[in-house]
Amino acid sequence: ANDLSNLEALRAGLREVGYVEGQNIAIEARWAEGRSERLPQLAAELVRLPVDILCTAGSLASGAAKQATTTIPIVFANVAFPDQSGLVASYPRPGGNLTGVAFIGPEYGKRLELLREAHPRLSRVALIYNPDNPGSVLALKETQRWATPLGVRLEPHKFRGPHDFEQVLAAIAGKRPDALMTTADPLIASYSTPIVDFVAKHRLLSMYPGREFVDAGGLMxxxxxxxxxxxRAAVYVDRILKGSKPSDLPVEQPTKFDMVINLKTAKAFGLTIPQSLLLRADEIIQ
Incomplete structure (x- = not known):
């Protein structure tokens, strides 16, 4: 459902710049369904079609597309630190055939600050990350960088797939942290419901990088x-189709940030969310 809503957002963006599917643009969509090992095969399949532009979601899909072609332009969205993961040379001058919209950092610290605001005595936070996803590893490092000055101890937990899911949850339960966070990763997102159920069972505070977690009952x-x-990715597509090179189009950061609070979950936990947080929320789930 999340992938479909992202595709709809891309379609809406394309319509805004004058492209209508079935009239002057054709979209070929491929889904890995949380199974990152399928990405190279899907990228190769699209390259063989061929396509004029590849649009990719997240660091793993973008890396697979980069491996599949050095000539077809690639526009990414929802990628973390593409300069550090080697997707682009730099933000102002990406070089190569990739550019797009990326997370570059401040939101990692902001998530911790918001958790601290919800629970002023916050001291230990468990973080689930995927060590096989470069974007997830970089998100862990960035969160750690913000945690130290905030006086928060971050406890990282590696999650690689179905075989170690229960083990990861047992390790977190054993350490009894104040709160749980996850990095943005397709594998982790595919487990949003069981993660949220675990958090509810252990009555932990939680802060997530994806809307799907809060829709499943997560706190923030x-x-x-x-x-x-x-x-915004659609604007890059338009510029490339009109002759711009990806190497000359600077990487953008998001300009709009969303905060969603699930008040229903807070009440079930017996947690009082400060008014200062509620007033700043873009959406409150009652």
Whole structure:
């Protein structure tokens, strides 16, 4: 459902710049369904079609597309630190055949600050990340960088797939942290419901990088507006189709950030969310 809403946001963005599917543009969509090992095959399939532009969602899909072609332009969205993961040379001058919209950092610290505001005595936070996703590893490092000055101890937990899911949850339960966070990662997102159920069972505070977690009953989401990122990706598509080179189009950061609070979950936990947080929320789930 999340992938479909992202595709709809891209379609909406394309319509805004004059492209209508079935009239002057054709879209070929491929889904890995949380199975990152399928990405190279899907990227190769699209390259063989061929397509004029590849649009990719997240660091893993963008890396697979980069491996599949050095000539077809690639526009990414929802990617973390593409300069550090080697997708682009720099933000102002990406070089190569990739550019797009990326998360570059401040939201990681903001998530911790918002958790601290909800629970002033916050001291230990468990973080689930995927060590096989470069974007997830970089998000862990960035969160750690913000945690130290805030006086928060971050406890990272590696999650690689179905075989170690229960083990990861047992390790977190054993350490009894104050709160749980996850990095943005397709594998982790595909487990949003069981993660949220675990958090509810252990009555932990939680802050997530994806809207799907809060819809499943998670407490808080804060991050760059993902639909807005896909609408901005459409502007890159338009510029490239009109002759611009990806190497000359600077990487953008999100300009719109969303905060969603699930008040229903807070009440079930017996947690009082400060008015200062509620007033700043873009949406409150009652």
């Amino acid at each position: 989401f804060y991050g760059g507006s993902v639909p807005e990122m896909y609408r």
